[in-house]
Structure formats: C-alpha cells, structure tokens
Amino acid sequence: MPETILLSVFPAGPGGGNPAPIVPDARGMSGEEMRVLAAHHGHESAFVLPPTDPAAADRRFRFFVPAHEMEMCGHATLGAAWLLRRRGEATGGVLRVETLSGPVRAIFAGDHVEVTQPEGTATILDPAGILAVLGLAAEDLADAPVQNAATSRVKTLVPLRSLERLHALAPDSSAVRRICDAIGSTGLYPYHLAAADRAHARQFPRASGYPEDAATGIAATALFTGLRALGAAGETLTVRQGEAMGRPSEILVSRDGSGCRLSGRVELVEEIS
Structure with missing residues (x-):
C-alpha cells in the first residue's frame, strides 16, 4: 500500500470532521488502485500527482470515493494542500491545482489554507x-x-x-x-x-x-x-x-x-x- 496520511478536515469538536486519506505521491497508481484504496478506508481520498502541464499547475489531484472517481472534493483538496505545506512541498503563497472540474488555487497564510472555487x-x-x-x-x-x-x-x-x-x-x-x-x-x-x-x-x-x-x-x-x-x-x-x-x-x-x-x-x- 502506498504511503497514506489520514487527516480530519473541518473538525469542530471531539470525533468531528471528515476523514481524508491522502496519498502524497500517487505516481504509478492506476485509477482502479486509487478507487480500491478509497474503498479500503471508506472515505473520499485524494491522490497527488505531477501536473499535466507544469506551466499551468503545480500539482494534479485526483479524488475517489469507494464507488467511483469524483471531479472535485473540497475537504480532500484542503487536506492535501495542507499536507503538502506541512511536508515542505508547497512553500509559496499559492499552490496551483489541476482537477477534473478545472483549476483551483490553494492560498496559504502560514498553516492556514483557503481553496478557491469559481463563480457558481x-x-x-x-x-x-x-x-x-x-x-x-x-x-x-x-x-x-x-x-x-x-x-x-x-x-x-x-x-x-x-x-x-x-x-x-x-x-x-x-x-x-x-x-x-x-x-x-x-x-x-x-x-x-x-x-x-x-x-x-x-x-x-x-x-x-x-x-x-x-x-x-x-x-x-x-x-x-x-x-x-x-x-x-x-x-x-x-x-x-x-x-x-x-x-x-x-x-x-x-x-x-x-x-x-x-x-x-x-x-x-x-x-x-
């Protein structure tokens, strides 16, 4: 099993938050392997990959629930960006992220992270x-x-x-x-x-x-x-x-x-x- 970090995102009390298994280096994993890992943990999971175009993004995130791949997952994006910051792999003020739903940005202020969403x-x-x-x-x-x-x-x-x-x-x-x-x-x-x-x-x-x-x-x-x-x-x-x-x-x-x-x-x- 690849290195996986389990986070709790949005906790507001004991036992709170949404669990988020994060694979910080998912290179070499197939989509089915990602889905199986999400099913093993039973939660939305994020997989961090190199970007398709390094000029347009710093990382590519893929998201799976036990049943299928998702275009976007807010709490897993927030968690994955926070984890990359903690590991020293996102050192600037902004991390440009490629997702199936389109580009988003993780904006850092110390350990605090905000994830952008487009006009709805x-x-x-x-x-x-x-x-x-x-x-x-x-x-x-x-x-x-x-x-x-x-x-x-x-x-x-x-x-x-x-x-x-x-x-x-x-x-x-x-x-x-x-x-x-x-x-x-x-x-x-x-x-x-x-x-x-x-x-x-x-x-x-x-x-x-x-x-x-x-x-x-x-x-x-x-x-x-x-x-x-x-x-x-x-x-x-x-x-x-x-x-x-x-x-x-x-x-x-x-x-x-x-x-x-x-x-x-x-x-x-x-x-x-």
Missing part, C-alpha cells in the same frame, strides 16, 4: 419528488426555493424551517440516488439557515458508497452560491455539518470576487505506510 450557478427546482424522498411536507420548508447549485459539483439545496426537522431526516439511500439521477444532482443538501452568515446542513450523497457525509466543502460552496443567487448571503458563511452523526464539523466559505473560498481546520490523524 443556481437554478430553482420543483420540490415535490425531493420532499417525498426526504420524508418532508411542504410546510417543513423555509420561505426559500429548493435549488440545484454548484461551483464544481451540483448539490440540491433544501431549506428547512427547523434544526430539529433537519436532524430527524433519515432518507433511504436508493431513493436518494434515484431522485439525484432524475434532477442531475450529486447529493441532497438540506439546510437550516440560522442567520445570514450561519447555517446547519446535512449531505446525502447520490452514490458515494456511504449514506451521509460529516462535512462537504463543495456542498457548502454550492449553498453559498444558492444563497447569493437569492440575495440571502453576506461576505461569509459558516456551515455546521455532521452534528446529527455525532461528528461535528464546521466549514467556512467567503466571497472571492465572483467566486468563493473554502477553509477550515485540518488535523493529522495517522500516518500509514
């Missing part, structure tokens, strides 16, 4: 089928539309009136997959907006190989994009996730021109040789 998109959806999958009624919705939003991957934003209703959700994974396929989404992201700059959310992925994520950076940037489209977002957004799983996590999103930046805490968990 948001469209309003008919909520009926989505509510049925989540076991919700129309009156459970807050005074905002259900949206498909994305900076890198499409997430379905479902605004709920109460935190209690959010934490009570227990959708069937096969039903989540069917509705996501029908609406062109990679995951359902129900949320409760506690204030203009603070939200609580849960992520039920379309088909990652597990039913729920403790922290989903790309979903948080999609939420920021959706709220901006509604005129409901300020300059920053703090998203609490993983609370219903007993894995409290906190994701920070901030405006960056027409796009945004993603940040949060990263902790070293284990080095696996």
